[in-house]
Amino acid sequence: MSEPITVVVVDDHAMFRRGVRAELDSAGAGVVDVRAEAADVDEAVRAVAEHRPDVVLLDVHLPGGGGAEVMRRSAGTETRFLALSVSDAAEDVIGTIRGGARGYVTKTITGPELVAAIRRVSEGDAVFSPRLAGFVLDAFAGSIDVAAVDEDLDRLTEREREVMRLIARGYAYKEVAKELFISIKTVETHMSSVLRKLQLSSRHELTRWASDRRLL
Structure with missing residues (x-):
């Protein structure tokens, strides 16, 4: 063997x-x-x-x-x-x-x-x-514009990216907290930061943003 x-x-x-x-x-x-x-x-x-x-x-x-x-x-x-x-x-x-x-x-x-x-x-x-x-x-x-995706994501921290993906996939704050072993309050803080950095106003816009970039 x-x-x-x-x-x-x-x-x-x-x-x-x-x-x-x-x-x-x-x-x-x-x-x-x-x-x-x-x-x-x-x-x-x-x-x-x-x-x-x-x-x-x-x-x-x-x-x-x-x-x-x-x-x-x-x-x-x-x-x-x-x-x-x-x-x-x-x-x-x-x-x-x-x-x-x-x-x-x-x-x-x-x-x-x-x-x-x-x-x-x-x-x-x-x-x-x-x-x-x-x-x-x-x-x-060439059908995925990786440079553009990276430029947008560079504004987010590693943890913010994790929260962003889960929220965009439809997870509730409680489910995100359980998945990432963090508090619901921390999820809310990260979510607010994500929306601010990406200049979005709701989780529905975030889902569309992530879907357009094939992040889901």
Whole structure:
């Protein structure tokens, strides 16, 4: 048998990291070897340098600069990066691939599917969830104006982007608070800031704004 594929799991939620590790230990027994976990950019960069994993499962939004910063600071290694994120927004997918990731899958993926994706990325293939592959093709075809999308989104902080996407998808403030582990008051504060920065007046305008930019 070939050697197991070594993996580092990077995500700022400990419960999610433990869940991924358990899934890989179960579905990927003998195929995947999780060497370490990391919760932010600095921890991830140290883990890559120490363990030299074949593949890093990388969340897009991380404290310290995001997944793109991990890849930038790990340039020159032979490690390959597979984004594993709750976000399926076009600008996250495209930005992460531009940053150096070999693939992008969402957190709805099953354990066996994730093991298969890790194996393919370790072999040099590019792997995307079906809907996300379309974003990449559209970007290269020029039908998504990535520069314009990024310019608008640059006005928002990372947390504001997360709140914006959930609100635009129809989540209630209470549901957003539960999803992001923050208070309802904090959600309201972020939402007010989003509307002000984007010069919008309601969540209905925000939904239309996000839909026009394929952020939903």
